[in-house]
Amino acid sequence: MPATPTSTSAAALPVEFRGVARAFPTAAGARPVLRDVDLVVEAGEILAILGPSGCGKSTLLRIAGGLDRPTSGRVTIAGSPVADYDARSAIGFQEPRLLPWRTVAQNVALGLPRGTPRAAGRAHVARLLELVGLAEFAEHRPREISGGMAQRTSLARALARSPHVLLLDEPFGALDALTRLRMQDLLLEVHAAEPTTVLLVTHDVDEALQLADRIVVLGAEADTDATPGASIRQTVVVPGTRPRDRGSAELAELRGRLLDGLGIDRHGAARGIQSTSTIPAFPY
């Protein structure tokens, strides 16, 4: 469907992390998860945060949305500090987290900013459901739709907030491979229709390459004596314009490099295939 920009979409805002650290208290003392995260996300950019599970990707995202607070450092959206449950951002969780007793449309309406006039709200919800392809399922309950549909409802709910910053926490992680590819295309359509700043947490390298303008790899130092806690290990600017060719050789090479950064052996060397490097590493 033609993705028409809507008047309600809010201007994208930049997000800035400065020296962000987060440690969780445990019985054995504080356990550092994140440290020294310095990152600037440009307004309107899609930034993918990649990393092995448990490395603090979600924590970073939750801090950006005001669902969690950093132990030290600061996070700002357009220069002003992030408040608790900051109204400028909206989050799409790993799970759909829909209210089971509400219809799909009512669940999406939950995302509308407070004080939205009833009629305008209903029109906005209808438009969003159209955008995510669920117009016919507006009156269904969450348990009557599939996992992919529920995840799209969750995305529509986040968009209903007309967020300046859209935070997505492995939104497609629980979906089957094909649905996930469709959802990625959908996200790009949505971003074209309502361009906001997007922070996308994922553990899927291909997803990051397909969607992001820039990818940051989060991880702890492999050295066991090193300071614990994950930080940004690598930043990659993804070449080309979206939608990208899923089979492109350039992306395949980047993919290998990213997997390598994540500590995954792509088993090329065993077959005598040398890793090529035609793309200069960032920073150029």
Added chain:
Amino acid sequence: MTADASRGDALTSTGPGTGRAGAGLGRAGVTSVDRQSNAPVADRGLAVAAAGPLGVSGIDRREASDPRADGVGPAGPSGVAPRRRLVDRRWFRIAGGALLPLVLLVAWQLASTSGAVPVSMLPSPEMVWTAGVDLAERGLLGLYIAISTQRVFIGFAVGAALGLVVGAVVGLSKLGDILLSPTLGAIRAVPSLAWVPLLILWLKIGEESKVVLIAIGAFFPVYTIVAAALRHVDRQLLEAGRAFGLRGVRLLSVVQLPAAVPSVVSALRLALAQSWLFLVAAELIASSMGLGFLLVDSGNNGRIDRIFLAIILLAVLGKLTDAVVGLFERWAVRKWA
């Protein structure tokens, strides 16, 4: 514990939906027992399948035409039309439930008429029936049933309402929990009959003492279950609610209360059953009418037929009121879970 089971059901079926589409075929043949309760879902599920390809970027084609895990069931792999098993049929459920009472009635009749058990120990069904008709003709039966039912309903209403309020306070506020729950836990541990002498001294032998005792009986199941349900509302849903700007009263009304509705309804059901128990406790000790009084009075006069009558009436009344709340519970679970 029906309530817990159905809550659990609801939770799994509204969960993250991981790979649901794939699971659908696998589960298809197994779910016949669920099917009845999911009937409307199944219908809609078929509607989903029939809706076919959507006009939107072709995203949905596969999902929309996928048979959903809940309900569509046996139509899946083999393409054979679903056939409801015998145990899913309504008439069979009703007939099956009535079977054991009928068998008992026949056994009772045989035991009492064959002379195996003396009539002074086991009156025949006919004698019990005659006793009932006799009491009804004197206008006592209707009066006793009416007064007992009235006591149950008033006591239940008062106790359940208080249970809802106190349960909400304890379930929603840490401070309320800290201040109230130890004391309430101790009061709950007091056996029902222990209240009777105190209530009679305080409130005399009137309606109040009975209604208060029943209210105590109705209060605790509601209080306990409601407090637990509100305390254990899915944290992820709560966080989602907060993330979308809900707090305070709005968070309570949009997320916490609806999430607790199925538990609240099953708590009410339990409380109603408890109310009937406490009614008899109240009426056994001090009363001049009601089914409990009928029990005591008949016991003193050796009218074993009336004892049987009173017991059967209590069973039937308890089951009837429970069935009404059960219908309400089914509706609530379908609507809110």
